[in-house]
Structure formats: C-alpha cells, structure tokens
Amino acid sequence: MEYVAKSLAEKPEEVHVESFERGGGTVAIKVKLADTDVGRFIGKAGRNIEAIRTLVRVASMRDRKRVFVDLANPPR
C-alpha cells in the first residue's frame, strides 16, 4: 500500500500509511497524503482508489483477511 501511495505521489515524503487490526480477520489501512496528491489518489469519480482497493483485496485473499482502505485526510 505504502509502495503505491509513495510512487504515485508528487510529495512522497508526506505519505503516511497506518494499519490497524480490527479483529475478526479484518484490517483497516489509513492513508494520509499531501493535499495536492489526494485528488490523484482518488481519481476521477473515485476510479483510482477503487482500483487500489481491488488490488489490495486480491493481495489480501491469500492471508484470508479483509482489508479496508481509507483516506486519513479530512474531506474538504
């Protein structure tokens, strides 16, 4: 996750990724980016973040975990 966020960001040094175990085999991932990179991360009509979630889901299937990806940046 961090790899994706850092490589797409214009300001990779402002990328912070945190994950929380939430019990029941679920994990929440919070991504924080520079304000100027948020739009790029979400994409037109949320297309990019949906694509990222799809890939994270595929990657987490082998660990039998459910992963939720969200943004930590406050909505504007």
Place this chain on the structure above:
Amino acid sequence: MRSAEGRGRTLDEAVDAALIELGETRRDVDVRVIREAPDETVVEVTVMEASPAAGASPVNGKAETVRTLLEGLLKHMGVRASVQVRAGSDPITLDVTGRDLGALIGWRGETLRALQSVTNVMVGKHLDEGERVIVDVERYRQRREHTVREIALRAARQVKMTGDAITLDAMQAFERRAIHLALEGDPDVTSSSIGEDPDRRVVVGPRKPADA
C-alpha cells in the same frame, strides 16, 4: 526467429498445436492470427528471442522505469510473476507472466483493469501528458479480443437475419474497440457504444440504406 503454424477449432487449440510443434510454452511466444473462421482458426506462433540487450542497456529508459514499478507493485502484492516490455509496442505494453495468475485477471478482466489503472497512476509522472501504458496478464487481452470478435460476428449474423438491433453486454474499452474494428468492414451492420463506463455497451444494428 523460429515460428510455426497451428490449426485448431478455437484460438487456444490452434496456439497449443503450434506450441507443441515448437516445444515452447506460452510465455515466450508471439501469436498472430492468420485466419479465423467459425470452424477453424489458423495462427502463426513465433518464439521471441531473448534479446541480449534486454535489461542490460537502457534502450528505452521510460519502458524500463515502468516495468520496474509494476514488478515492485506485484512483489508487494505477494504475486510471483515476471514482467516484460513487449518488444516494439506502442503504447508501451507490459506482459505479466507466471503461474496461477487467474486472480490477477479477475472476473471478465476486472482485476486486470484495476492493475492497469494503478500502474498508470503510479507511473504517470514518468510519462508524457496523456500517455498511458497497457498491462496484459498471460496475453488475456489478446485472447479476449478474439472472443469478443466472435461475439460481434455472431451478433452481426443475427442482426442481418432479424433486422433488429442487439445490445451486447457491458464491456471494457479495449473489448468494444475490437468489436467496432471487427464490424467496420461489414456493409450491412453498424456498431456504436451507449451508456457510461463501466456500463458502456455496444449496439449492433442494421445499416440503413441512407448510410450506405
């Protein structure tokens, strides 16, 4: 360069026939369809020589950057696969090969679409404005283009028989494009797309005498 011709009822069978003759696996070959008919498909399968320059010299620095990024992404996803730049491809096309990559393609290529989107946002800053890269897994796109072409021809036959337009299932852009190209030369039918992604569909209809 070694190549062989293969014949079979379907594209897969034709390719397999040629591969058996060459003693090669799917990963290192390029497939060109020579003839497609409902009962037989003929293909030419060419073995791609591992070019000595590959990887060593930065023939195309941009393609190599993109390749490395996708390779890193797959590694982080826990997928063991190799990524190659398809020789001479424009736009840059990345071929992902490995074992058990079905999950990377997903239902009707949905995961592959996501993989291509994420790759493009990741590499965007290394590309020119508006430039995009294509990601293919186990030549899925090529196989799928062949399948939708058959769907298109079947729809065209039905339209000619009944005179009614047919709306096909929702498809991705590359699939719709394959359909438009397949029917472009048919004087009796037209194809157009309606709706919005991801629910955009191709409509195959009779060509009115006025357009002819």
